[in-house]
Amino acid sequence: MSYSDVLIGLQFGDEGKAKIIDLLAEDYDIIARFNGGSNAGHTVVHEGKKLILRQIPSGVMYADKQLYIGSGCALNLVQIADEIARIESAGIDVKGRLAISGLISVIQPHHIELDCLFGKYVGTTKNGIGPYYAGRCTRVLDQRLQNIRLGELLMKEELFEAIADNYRFHQEIYGFESEVDLEDYLAKMRASLKNLEQCIVQEQNYLLQEVKAGKTVLFEGAQSFLLDVIKGTVPFVTSSHTMASYAYVGGDLPAKYHRKTIGVAKAVMSRVGEGPFLTEIGDDSILDPVKNAKQNEAHLDVEKMLLSSDTNTYAQGLRIASNEYGSATGRPRRMGHLDIPLMKWSIECNGVDEVYLNKIDLFNLFAQGGDKIPVVSAYQLAEGAKTDRFSPLVDKIERPDYLDIPSFSDPKKSEGTVLEIEKLVGTKIKAYGIGPAREEMIFRS
Ligand code: GDP
Ligand code: IMO
Ligand code: MG
Numbered sequence: 337m338s339y340s341d342v343l344i345g346l347q348f349g350d351e352g353k354a355k356i357i358d359l360l361a362e363d364y365d366i367i368a369r370f371n372g373g374s375n376a377g378h379t380v381v382h383e384g385k386k387l388i389l390r391q392i393p394s395g396v397m398y399a400d401k402q403l404y405i406g407s408g409c410a411l412n413l414v415q416i417a418d419e420i421a422r423i424e425s426a427g428i429d430v431k432g433r434l435a436i437s438g439l440i441s442v443i444q445p446h447h448i449e450l451d452c453l454f455g456k457y458v459g460t461t462k463n464g465i466g467p468y469y470a471g472r473c474t475r476v477l478d479q480r481l482q483n484i485r486l487g488e489l490l491m492k493e494e495l496f497e498a499i500a501d502n503y504r505f506h507q508e509i510y511g512f513e514s515e516v517d518l519e520d521y522l523a524k525m526r527a528s529l530k531n532l533e534q535c536i537v538q539e540q541n542y543l544l545q546e547v548k549a550g551k552t553v554l555f556e557g558a559q560s561f562l563l564d565v566i567k568g569t570v571p572f573v574t575s576s577h578t579m580a581s582y583a584y585v586g587g588d589l590p591a592k593y594h595r596k597t598i599g600v601a602k603a604v605m606s607r608v609g610e611g612p613f614l615t616e617i618g619d620d621s622i623l624d625p626v627k628n629a630k631q632n633e634a635h636l637d638v639e640k641m642l643l644s645s646d647t648n649t650y651a652q653g654l655r656i657a658s659n660e661y662g663s664a665t666g667r668p669r670r671m672g673h674l675d676i677p678l679m680k681w682s683i684e685c686n687g688v689d690e691v692y693l694n695k696i697d698l699f700n701l702f703a704q705g706g707d708k709i710p711v712v713s714a715y716q717l718a719e720g721a722k723t724d725r726f727s728p729l730v731d732k733i734e735r736p737d738y739l740d741i742p743s744f745s746d747p748k749k750s751e752g753t754v755l756e757i758e759k760l761v762g763t764k765i766k767a768y769g770i771g772p773a774r775e776e777m778i779f780r781s
Contacts, residue, residue: 339595340553342583345560346599346682348607352694353600354378357394357556359774365551366402367395370587371576372558373410375461377664381773388663391416407439408586410468417528438487438538443468444499445521446506459609469575543589555583561682572611580686599688603699606660606669615672615712615736618651628668630661658698674711676760681726683763694769697747708740
């Protein structure tokens with residue numbers, strides 16, 4: 337029987353989604369992306385090989401799997417050319433089994449410029465994602481086509497002139513000082529388009545036909561639920577839909593094939609970029625992309641920092657010990673306690689059937705030498721009231737309310753701790769991660 341499953345992140349991104357996709361991909365025929373673009377940084381570690389993927393689906397490690405990039409994604413032609421070259425140079429074929437929807441649109445150079453100019457408030461990844469999705473909705477601006485679809489670009493060379501015109505038009509309005517050479521950038525886009533020609537599917541029901549022919553699909557969410565453009569912590573979100581149900585819009589398959597929804601969370605929470613993080617430890621305003629870059633924090637005495645009563649020092653220690661730096665951007669991530677109401681909210685909104693919980697091996701770091709791990713079980717509202725319901729309209733919340741769960745002596749023996757988390761979130765935790773590699777997962781009975 338043909339079916340499709342959807343995997344999404346339940347927190348603020350970087351939960352280790354790619355690791356779980358890489359683990360589960362074996363059981364599917366097609367791994368498909370339905371949202372986002374090169375803003376993603378997905379790490380897969382297998383047999384000592386580590387790959388950071390941004391647009392290519394994380395099933396790429398298996399030579400026999402088909403890969404699909406759906407119309408809901410943002411295609412950066414220049415970046416994907418580099419990414420494919422990087423993967424193929426590691427001896428892994430990509431182009432022979434990659435299909436890209438002709439209905440996807442392309443990131444244009446002015447999208448990136450505008451994102452660099454205006455993305456600071458949200459703390460974007462500067463991949464042009466916001467302006468790209470905005471342009472899709474704008475459709476036409478002063479008779480200029482804003483939404484340039486891949487399938488059309490392939491057939492109409494004059495659309496490259498439209499891209500150049502869009503660039504000049506926006507440059508005149510916003511006065512950005514270009515760091516890119518426009519002609520050079522367009523030449524790279526053209527070369528990548530030509531290189532990808534065989535991968536572009538003009539047949540709009542490509543995935544449906546594959547599924548009807550008996551294939552199974554695993555949809556890979558990029559970003560994560562709390563970064564959904566509508567349901568997340570607006571405006572500190574990405575610009576695509578990250579919800580599981582969007583897989584059937586951006587992934588180009590009728591929803592009737594849906595079988596189950598898989599949620600991925602991590603026990604050591606983090607967030608990169610601006611926006612509310614209710615269980616955050618320390619003060620994110622001290623985070624500096626250079627001072628707190630991985631190489632500049634590496635020499636610090638982590639053991640000592642983890643025992644510090646100064647929350648900023650403690651958060652820094654947690655970041656170093658758990659290697660929480662952006663996979664693609666290298667940005668230092670903000671650190672926080674496991675937020676149970678947030679997880680429950682994500683599970684509820686997305687109808688998550690089972691959870692994979694990564695980074696249990698690092699969960700003991702929160703015990704600060706003791707035998708209890710504090711997790712956030714509720715939030716204190718003003719005037720003493722309390723709630724255990726997360727809301728993306730977070731203004732009313734004063735501070736988190738903690739509950740202690742037992743720590744463990746060895747990650748391989750953390751079943752009791754995982755069981756406590758499972759009871760709190762009320763959904764089956766199918767397996768938990770004790771390291772970055774595909775094999776470092778413990779499946780529960
Ligand atoms: P994604 O964007 O959700 O795919 O996650 P990222 O790749 O951005 O970040 C997850 C990071 O955690 C990567 O460096 C992974 O190698 C690492 N990781 C994943 N699972 C585990 C785990 O169970 N334990 C540890 N220590 N690291 C993990
Ligand atoms: P993966 O798929 C973590 C965050 C950015 C910023 C906000 C908007 O690896 O989990 P954007 O560039 O999308 O306009 O940025 O969203 N963000 C992510 N955070 N992981 C990601 O992807 C992210 N993609 C975007 O930091 O706060
Ligand atoms: Mg990531």
